[in-house]
Amino acid sequence: MGWRGILGFDYGIVQAPLGPDISGPELVAAVANAGAIAILRAPDWECPDYLRELIRKTKSLTNKPFGVGIVMAFPHKHNLKCVLEEKVAILQLYWGQVTEDIVFQAHQAGVKVVPQIGSVEEAKHAVDAGVDAIIVQGHEAGGHVIGQEALVALVPRVVDLIGSRGIPVIAAGGIVDERGYVAALALGAQGVCLGTRFVATEESYAHPEYKKKLVEMSNTEYTNIYGRARWPGAPHRVLKTPFFLEWRNLPDHENEASQPVIGRSTIHGMEKEIPRFAGTIPNKTTTGDIESMVMYAGEGVGLIEDILPAAQVVKRLVEGAQNLIQQRFTSSV
């Protein structure tokens, strides 16, 4: 027996689509097999054939449904077409406005649409477009953060907006364990979306040094110093590494385009140079000055104390939530 599922999945737990390659087939299959909602991350450029390979590789590792996340700020028309052709369970969308047309196309293909939004206004647009669920991102989230408010106030406002329309609200940002999960449920959410916690798993494609830092470090900052040239106007939350603390006041006119190359990486099958201040986190293939690369993390990183198998993360959340509710709420109302 588990905690209530949503969207046809066993649980209301979503693994956020994570940076290039981090939530690849291995992590996604592990999370899907555990009964949660796992999401591949589509490349930030048009490459539908590669994306098709990613999806099919994932299908070879699990019989369970899963999703694909697309960042709408980047070219994505052909990638989107591929996702619908492959009829994955969930199309996750971020950083761009969901249209009725996209929702219509997805529904024709039997794909559910789940945008991640950061404000009440954005939630309203998404609901009006006919989406199947909404991920509400709070300011406490790691990686690129569109949310300007914290979950404790933002989730209830979105829930009040959606009212009785039966669209699940999923809370994202700073949630790591069963306490965050149950808190989100209390706020009116029906599910939670976790990023940083899933980066710190055995199956994530993150560089071991990055995973180690997630366990060791506890503090983050909301900044815009990384990836300004490639994706301007996209602030993010990062670990306060020594490199970050040295450069956090990078002048506004400066960006990665004029910086020295500090490493190399294979990203979605392509060889890439990583300049200083690139928005590219180190993955398993990355070489060079790892400690000077961006390391995204949400505010909950101080609660991460170990690298776990992804299935264990899901299990702890579900069993932990049940125990917490039992101990704290069931006995003495």
Next chain:
Amino acid sequence: MGWRGILGFDYGIVQAPLGPDISGPELVAAVANAGAIAILRAPDWECPDYLRELIRKTKSLTNKPFGVGIVMAFPHKHNLKCVLEEKVAILQLYWGQVTEDIVFQAHQAGVKVVPQIGSVEEAKHAVDAGVDAIIVQGHEAGGHVIGQEALVALVPRVVDLIGSRGIPVIAAGGIVDERGYVAALALGAQGVCLGTRFVATEESYAHPEYKKKLVEMSNTEYTNIYGRARWPGAPHRVLKTPFFLEWRNLPDHENEASQPVIGRSTIHGMEKEIPRFAGTIPNKTTTGDIESMVMYAGEGVGLIEDILPAAQVVKRLVEGAQNLIQQRFTSSV
């Protein structure tokens, strides 16, 4: 029957000490009579005789215990002495480090010490000094905000730190209704502290125009443009009023000391001029350009839809929490 109380009070609900005069005897007595932890706000200057009058006036309005809040960034030695002499139930402290000596003196007088902190490090200092409970302020809070992280991640970290030492943790910031209350309990807190919700009550001493704005407006910003000369380095969260939006980029070198007077107010019995960019919210006595004065609010302000009697705020929180737990958690674990 109520939700679990803390510190000898009926409930784990704290009314934050609010700006000069806002949580005066009338509001404090109303909250105390409702069974919650009500806190007078001591003046920001030494005036123990006036403070004694405030405490005694409150005692004339309620037989229930209540507290006094002192901002340690301002002169407070004599005020503190007065609070201990008057043996109020709770000494709330903010914006300064609690010492073992203060805790010892308070305990000698039978007064419990409850600091408001904004980080895990500050929580550790407070616990080591022997305090009776800790208010953890999240970044989503209104007024002056020392918290840099959101509650969803910060509360569990403080709870983990304090562990089994039996010291209640109280969550502050963005909490307005039973959803925030139960979420805080899920995160491991034993109580909640509400500011903005209590400003928007019938008994609060806030100017009617300020209360009206709290009902009408939904968005806030974390800023430092108000009160820079009087209390430097003290950022705050405010309503995004038209005045604020016009001046939010006030240059760093500018402050209220060189600005025109835009109104007058009686604050803790003293007549004051209010210059533009003063950190002084309009209270019932204030005249002048009310719309251009600072209006503190937490991120939860979008959930406030009415001006209520303070007792009604407490009742809704308690009954709402019980119903929410019953409906959402008790039936189907």
